[in-house]
Amino acid sequence: MNTSIFVHHHASIEYNEVIMTSNNESPSVLEVCANVKRMGYAASSRVRLYGEDFDVLSDPFPEAGGIAIQAKAQKDSRICTLQLPTTFLKSVRRSDSEAA
Numbered sequence: 001m002n003t004s005i006f007v008h009h010h011a012s013i014e015y016n017e018v019i020m021t022s023n024n025e026s027p028s029v030l031e032v033c034a035n036v037k038r039m040g041y042a043a044s045s046r047v048r049l050y051g052e053d054f055d056v057l058s059d060p061f062p063e064a065g066g067i068a069i070q071a072k073a074q075k076d077s078r079i080c081t082l083q084l085p086t087t088f089l090k091s092v093r094r095s096d097s098e099a100a
Contacts, residue, residue, distance in 0.1 A: 027093060029062045035092045036060040036084065041069055049082055060084070 027035070037059050041047060045056045047069075054071035057079065061068060067084045 029067070032089065032092055033060040033062070033067055035095070036067055036089075039092065041084070046074075047071070049084075054082065 041056060041060050043056055043059050047054050047056055049071075053074040055074060056069050056071050058070035063081065064083060066086065067089055068081050069084065070079065071082050072079050
């Protein structure tokens, strides 16, 4: 069964879009994906999100104005698309711009 987990409402997705697509001072979406991957959200890793443990099946990718991963839940083996939290993406962007 393929399901999607989106915790954010439509307004938050639009907010993510603004965060992820602002070109003046922020890194590109691909750079953010690369940084998220370096932080452990890469294929073949394990993460805990939304109170569940997941095996990550894909590298991060742009999705619905934010960044997501494909993952398999450890407790019931369902495969889903996990939208990464906005607060996490903001911290990734902030650490990337501080490193520049």
